[in-house]
Amino acid sequence: MDRLSEQQWRDFDENGFVRLGQLLEPESIVEFARRADELASGTLVNPQIQLQLDTGGDYDALPGVVSQLTEGTRLYRKVQGLEHDELFLPLVRHPVFEGICARLYGPHAPVSLFRAMIMNKPAGQGTYLPWHQDGGDVWALDRDPLVTVWVALDPATRANGCLEVIPGSHRLGLLSERGSTLSTEDAERHCPADRVLSLELEAGHGLLLHNWLLHRSGINPSSQPRRAFTACYLDGRTRGVLTGNHFPVIFGRLDPAPHHYVxxxxxxxxxxxxxxxxxxxxxxxxxxxxxxxxxxxxxxxxxxxxxxxxxxxxxxxxxxxxxxxxxxxxxxxxxxxxxxxxx
Ligand SMILES: O=C(O)CCC(=O)C(=O)O
Missing domain, CATH: 1.20.5 (Single alpha-helices involved in coiled-coils or other helix-helix interfaces)
Known part of the structure; x- marks a missing residue:
């Protein structure tokens, strides 16, 4: 199991994010990016994949996810369900991510996947993503997810809508029970311009993000898409509160026998x-x-x-x-x- 250094863990604890360095070779980057485009444009059909169209800016105008977009389109925002794609599954199970989950959830805890997706900002488009935290009631889980990884498939820059974060803001905890998008007051209070850090990243490099870290991303006026793979990992015992179901286990094993209390x-x-x-x-x-x-x-x-x-x-x-x-x-x-x- 690949491990982060103790210094990386100290940085993560301090800042709520840490750079993971290069995770993908150039050939894999090309393959993953192509696969995302193929799934979105319908060249490759997988009924277990969900897709979302980009709006070109307006976050509030985002459509729901669907199983098919207009044929040939590159104007997608999300390709979700990548654990069902044979090319992406080994990336979801990457040993570095396994080591991270073992450190955060405990070495014996089974780990499941909330979602694995491509977040795209199409060239000359992109949808604003306002300040938010990845947790709270809107996620409809019976316990908070703690960890998300983010891997650039194109160079992520200020020019094409890289992630922006408020270092250390994960230590605020979840700002509201509801979670997700911050209220205007919280955004003004906790996200002043002088504290915003742009996380520019080379293609193939990764980030570890604490789910409570305040983060956002902008649009992409550049001529290059900004595609990134992102996955959120859960303590394997997590259930969706609307379904009572567990999520697909990625690392370890979830004992199928009921708990001794049950x-x-x-x-x-x-x-x-x-x-x-x-x-x-x-x-x-x-x-x-x-x-x-x-x-x-x-x-x-x-x-x-x-x-x-x-x-x-x-x-x-x-x-x-x-x-x-x-x-x-x-x-x-x-x-x-x-x-x-x-x-
Ligand atoms: O890729 C992005 O622009 C944002 C991703 C994000 O906010 C997330 O995965 O929670």
Whole structure:
């Protein structure tokens, strides 16, 4: 696993970004840039890739991502989903990026990919990207992503819309819960002109960016496109809050078995289901018993009424009929009530 030097890590901690030096050979740069253009222009079709058109300036006018642009166009802003492209996948898995993720998320943490894309500023066009941070509620994740890499596929210069950053601004944390684009007040307060640093970069060179670093980029009035590969890596346990799903794991392995806490919940649920079944059964038995006793009570009441009538009739007749004569039916009823007689 390739490693950054301790000095690079100190610079990253201090500034929120660090230069990674040359990561790509000239031949690979040409291949990657060509591939991005082919995917955007439709020469190469991959249904798992998403594309976004450049606006020529206005960030608020950006269209959504689509799977196809006008055939042959070079006026694209984004090619996204590059983990699904066989040429780009090895770049997504670059050993330098693996070492960075191991240092930031821990050597045993699985690491997943939020997105891998080409950000393009077409020659003579480009879309402004206002001051922002890469995190917050708009990202709809259950934990904050920390790390993004950015690799120039063309020389990135002030003239063609290179990245601009406020060094050290990652130490502010996320400026709003919502995240992403800064409010006008925050941009005025934290991004004064004298603190803005343009990160010019040679083609094939890379940057490591903390996701909370305040950054932006401008348009590209030059005659050359400004294409860059960028990838944001997540702690592999991260889930999207809208889907509950994990993201594709790039480094390490995410144990597919549920967490032991979730397993225990399943055990508890099974025990509760069993107890619920037993209680329901017992309740049915009790209800049946109540019905049986109600029926007996009805019988007893009607027998009591018949005795009352008999007594009243006897009184009327002033009869001397011996008591034993009416005992037999009573014994029969008592036997039924106890349940020891024939029904
Ligand atoms: O490439 C650019 O101009 C901006 C990229 C960016 O802001 C990002 O990847 O978060």
């Amino acid at each position: 397993r225990q919940l399943h055990v508890d649920l099974a025990a509760l289901r069993h107890a619920h079944g037993t209680a329901e059964h017992y309740a049915h038995d009790l209800e049946a018993e109540v019905e049986r006793l109600r029926a007996k009570l009805g019988e007893a009441e009607s027998y009591a009424r018949s005795l009352e009538q008999e007594r009243a009739a006897r009184l009327l007749q002033d009869s001397t009929v011996p008591l034993q004569a009416s005992a037999a039916p009573r014994r029969g009823w008592l036997a039924r009530l106890r349940g020891d007689g024939a029904h």
